[in-house]
Amino acid sequence: MKNAEIASIFERMADVLELKGExxxxxxxxxxxxxxxxxxxxxxxxxxxxxxLKDIPGIGEGHAEKIEEFLKTGRMSRYEEVMEGVSPETVAxxxxxxxxxxxxxxxxxxxGIVGIAQLEEAIKQGRLxxxxxxxxxxxxxxxxxxxLFRTSQQRIALGVAFPVVNRIVERLRGVKGILSMQPAGSLxxxxxxxxxxxxxxxxxxxxxxxxxxxxxxxxxxxxxAGDTKGSVRIxxxxxxxxxxxxxxxxxxxxxYFTGSKAHNIHLREIAKKKGLKISEYGVFRGDKKLGxxxxxxIYKALGMDWIPPELREDRGEIEAxxxxxxxxxxxxxDVKGDLHVHSKWSDGSSTFEEIARHAQERGYRYCVVSDHxxxxxxxxxxxxxxxxxxxxxxxxLNKRLPATGFRLLKASECDIxxxxxxxxxxxxxxxxDIVLGAVHAGFKQSKEQVTERLLSAIHNPYVNIIVHPTxxxxxQREGYEVDMDRVMEAAARTGTALEINSFWDRLDLNDVNVxxxxxxxxxxxxxxxxxxxxQMWMMQLGVGVARRGWLEKEDVxxxxxxxxxxxxxxAKRKIKxxxxxxx
Numbered sequence: 289m290k291n292a293e294i295a296s297i298f299e300r301m302a303d304v305l306e307l308k309g310e311x312x313x314x315x316x317x318x319x320x321x322x323x324x325x326x327x328x329x330x331x332x333x334x335x336x337x338x339x340x341l342k343d344i345p346g347i348g349e350g351h352a353e354k355i356e357e358f359l360k361t362g363r364m365s366r367y368e369e370v371m372e373g374v375s376p377e378t379v380a381x382x383x384x385x386x387x388x389x390x391x392x393x394x395x396x397x398x399x400g401i402v403g404i405a406q407l408e409e410a411i412k413q414g415r416l417x418x419x420x421x422x423x424x425x426x427x428x429x430x431x432x433x434x435x436l437f438r439t440s441q442q443r444i445a446l447g448v449a450f451p452v453v454n455r456i457v458e459r460l461r462g463v464k465g466i467l468s469m470q471p472a473g474s475l476x477x478x479x480x481x482x483x484x485x486x487x488x489x490x491x492x493x494x495x496x497x498x499x500x501x502x503x504x505x506x507x508x509x510x511x512x513a514g515d516t517k518g519s520v521r522i523x524x525x526x527x528x529x530x531x532x533x534x535x536x537x538x539x540x541x542x543x544y545f546t547g548s549k550a551h552n553i554h555l556r557e558i559a560k561k562k563g564l565k566i567s568e569y570g571v572f573r574g575d576k577k578l579g580x581x582x583x584x585x586i587y588k589a590l591g592m593d594w595i596p597p598e599l600r601e602d603r604g605e606i607e608a609x610x611x612x613x614x615x616x617x618x619x620x621x622d623v624k625g626d627l628h629v630h631s632k633w634s635d636g637s638s639t640f641e642e643i644a645r646h647a648q649e650r651g652y653r654y655c656v657v658s659d660h661x662x663x664x665x666x667x668x669x670x671x672x673x674x675x676x677x678x679x680x681x682x683x684x685l686n687k688r689l690p691a692t693g694f695r696l697l698k699a700s701e702c703d704i705x706x707x708x709x710x711x712x713x714x715x716x717x718x719x720x721d722i723v724l725g726a727v728h729a730g731f732k733q734s735k736e737q738v739t740e741r742l743l744s745a746i747h748n749p750y751v752n753i754i755v756h757p758t759x760x761x762x763x764q765r766e767g768y769e770v771d772m773d774r775v776m777e778a779a780a781r782t783g784t785a786l787e788i789n790s791f792w793d794r795l796d797l798n799d800v801n802v803x804x805x806x807x808x809x810x811x812x813x814x815x816x817x818x819x820x821x822x823q824m825w826m827m828q829l830g831v832g833v834a835r836r837g838w839l840e841k842e843d844v845x846x847x848x849x850x851x852x853x854x855x856x857x858x859a860k861r862k863i864k865x866x867x868x869x870x871x
Contacts, residue, residue, distance in 0.1 A: 447792020802837025
């Protein structure tokens with residue numbers, strides 16, 4: 289698939305056009321096209337072959353022509369024009385969190401800095417001090433951004449690796465001789481970023497399987513191809529490794545190559561005390577093999593229940609397994625609706641009808657339209673008047689929907705302003721089924737200010753969910769400083785849910801905070817923050833985070849039937865807590 293490559297080209301064009309001070313409308317059109325193409329689940333080459341490129345939301349005639357040119361020739365002439373005079377090092381600088389195109393342009397003009405190494409040297413020499421808009425705190429943030437950028441380059445985001453692995457596994461399923469197959473490593477544990485992409489399969493003829501693997505159409509470079517292991521680089525630029533084992537050892541190998549280092553060390557310590565030895569080949573007492581065909585064999589031999597992959601981090605799951613108290617983790621099939629979806633009324637790409645139809649195709653019983661509010665101008669946020677019109681439109685659509693029991697819910701992703709007040713009046717918020725509170729600006733406020741802001745929203749009787757609660761973007765920023773203990777205490781006390789935002793670059797709350805929220809009695813919403821319908825698949829990423837946070841079905845409000853969900857929202861309004869109330 290060329291999707292990721294084309295998305296990257298358009299994103300790079302947007303960055304460089306902004307660096308050069310070009311038309312903001314054109315810049316945003318490239319960014320939107322990049323976002324849409326990057327999240328497509330269908331191969332863009334297939335879409336182009338069907339003549340349907342312009343049917344993709346956000347893809348105009350000009351974009352379509354550039355895509356077709358690239359697919360036919362491997363080049364994009366407009367891209368080459370845009371990139372003229374700009375080095376790859378300068379492009380890399382623009383990916384440093386907190387260092388936007390305008391600052392990069394100024395550093396280039398004032399100090400001749402064109403790369404990260406030069407930037408670090410200039411900071412050491414104190415040359416940035418005194419430049420317009422560059423205070424001591426800004427320099428500190430740039431250094432943090434460089435560190436975050438380098439870390440992100442060393443690991444692969446789960447949301448990038450997950451669809452790639454699924455695609456490869458699906459292709460390999462048709463290969464004769466494969467008896468069992470599973471992704472392994474940190475991807476199987478659903479970590480938000482992963483180091484390597486590993487696939488494990490059971491087969492009797494390893495060499496033939498490896499040859500089939502290295503011959504896949506997406507392979508661009510074969511790094512290794514032996515009798516039991518193959519390693520390739522695919523067109524997305526990612527390295528994927530395949531390991532073939534005998535069927536009788538598949539379970540033990542899967543366990544060995546899935547568990548975190550700490551989890552596996554702990555298991556080996558337990559095994560040693562029992563006079564056993566566990567390895568990728570099986571579990572043994574002396575020379576006698578006790579099991580290894582199934583993962584369950586390993587845990588059973590140690591007197592334990594099988595532990596779900598997402599929990600294998602040595603965070604108490606081994607003790608819980610020994611004592612028979614592992615949680616019954618939430619599953620994707622438990623989710624009855626998506627609580628965070630944007631429509632064309634703000635910065636989404638779909639109509640209400642399209643959202644409702646797609647949600648029903650996914651088996652949902654309800655779906656929430658939660659468009660931005662007026663303070664988020666870049667997203668064409670709604671004011672009270674437009675929001676009331678949206679409410680009328682959704683009510684009308686629900687009356688026209690077939691009698692299947694599905695319902696489109698009225699909501700808003702309402703900005704929590706810098707002073708803690710909501711961006712929409714309570715009178716209008718009262719007309720909605722669900723209200724999502726969100727911080728989109730003021731990230732540089734102090735920890736105390738941001739915390740009070742969120743507490744103010746939590747104590748508003750109409751705010752039901754705080755979405756992307758820490759504001760982090762995995763590849764771009766750490767998020768704002770906030771006292772999550774105080775936020776969670778207030779959320780539990782007021783009946784306010786916190787969101788796991790399933791969008792691949794957010795996954796916010798993270799797994800550690802999710803588990804803490806559960807322990808404090810906070811209910812969780814798992815939502816996708818969908819801006820176009822191809823992003824709804826990311827719900828499984830959010831469910832992965834929920835499972836890593838030990839969540840059960842009961843902990844997640846969008847596993848509940850519609851009436852129970854709505855009663856949860858109505859119950860808070862009856863309490864009539866107001867901003868500023870503390871207990």
